[in-house]
Amino acid sequence: DAKTTQPTxxxxxxxxxxxxxxxxxxxxxxxxxxxxxxxxxxxPQYIIHGLKNNETNEMASLIITEDRKSSTLxxxxxxxxxxxxxxxxxxxxxxxxxxxxxxxxxxTILTVHP
Amino acid sequence: KAGVTQTPRYLIKTRGQQVTxxxxxxxxxxxxxxxxxxxxxxxxxxxxxFSETQRNKGNFPGRFSGRQFSNSRSExxxxxLELGDSALYLCASSLGTNSGNTIYFGEGSxxxxx
Numbered sequence: 001d002a003k004t005t006q007p008t009x010x011x012x013x014x015x016x017x018x019x020x021x022x023x024x025x026x027x028x029x030x031x032x033x034x035x036x037x038x039x040x041x042x043x044p045q046y047i048i049h050g051l052k053n054n055e056t057n058e059m060a061s062l063i064i065t066e067d068r069k070s071s072t073l074x075x076x077x078x079x080x081x082x083x084x085x086x087x088x089x090x091x092x093x094x095x096x097x098x099x100x101x102x103x104x105x106x107x108t109i110l111t112v113h114p
Numbered sequence: 115k116a117g118v119t120q121t122p123r124y125l126i127k128t129r130g131q132q133v134t135x136x137x138x139x140x141x142x143x144x145x146x147x148x149x150x151x152x153x154x155x156x157x158x159x160x161x162x163x164f165s166e167t168q169r170n171k172g173n174f175p176g177r178f179s180g181r182q183f184s185n186s187r188s189e190x191x192x193x194x195l196e197l198g199d200s201a202l203y204l205c206a207s208s209l210g211t212n213s214g215n216t217i218y219f220g221e222g223s224x225x226x227x228x
Contacts, residue, residue: 032214034217042221042222043118043204043219043220043221044157044204046216046217046218046219049216051214087157099162100147100169100170100206100208100210100217101159101162101170101172102147102206104158105156
C-alpha cells in the first residue's frame with residue numbers, strides 16, 4: 001500500500017470549513033484513497049473514499065488531484081463533535097491481495113474550537 | 115441496520131492465558147478483518163477472512179489466530195498472552211467482493227494483560 005503523509009495536527013474554528021490535506025505521491029493507479037476518523041476510545045468511523053473522481057457525501061467532500069498524488073478532505077461546517085484523529089489511507093488495491101487491509105498512519109489530530 | 119458488533123468490550127487477562135474475541139459483521143458482509151491498536155504502534159492489520167478462508171495476513175506472530183464461521187461471524191484468539199498484547203482490538207467488515215467496498219469498524223474490544 002502507498003505511504004501517506006498528513007500534518008500532525010490542525011485547528012479549525014467551529015462553523016468554518018476544515019480542509020485536511022494528505023500526500024500519497026506513490027499511490028498506484030488502482031489504489032483507493034480512504035478517510036476515516038477516530039474519536040478517543042472508539043472504533044474508526046468511515047467518512048468517504050474515492051479512486052479518481054471527487055466524491056461527496058453527507059459528511060464530507062473528497063478532492064483528489066488529477067495526478068492522484070494528493071487529496072483533501074473537506075468538512076464543510078466543522079462542529080465541536082468533529083474533533084478527532086483523521087486518517088488518510090491509500091490501499092485496498094483493486095484486484096490485488098489487499099482486501100480488507102488498510103494501512104493506517106499516524107493521522108491528523110483535528111481540534112475544532114468554539 | 116446493525117453495525118459491526120464486538121464482544122466482549124472490556125476484559126482483563128493474566129500473562130500466559132489465552133483470549134478469544136468475537137465479531138459479528140454487518141448483515142450481508144462476508145469479509146471480516148482484525149486490527150490491533152496500541153499507543154506505540156498505532157493501528158495494525160492482523161488478518162482478513164472471507165468465506166471462512168484467511169485471505170490476507172499481517173506481520174504478527176503465530177500466537178494470533180482467527181477463524182470465520184459459515185454465517186460470517188469471526189473470532190480471533192491470542193494464546194500465551196504477553197503484557198504487550200494489551201491493546202484495543204478492532205474488527206471491520208465489508209462485502210469483500212471488490213477492493214472499493216466500504217470497510218466499517220466496530221467499537222473494539224479492550225484487552226488488558228496483567
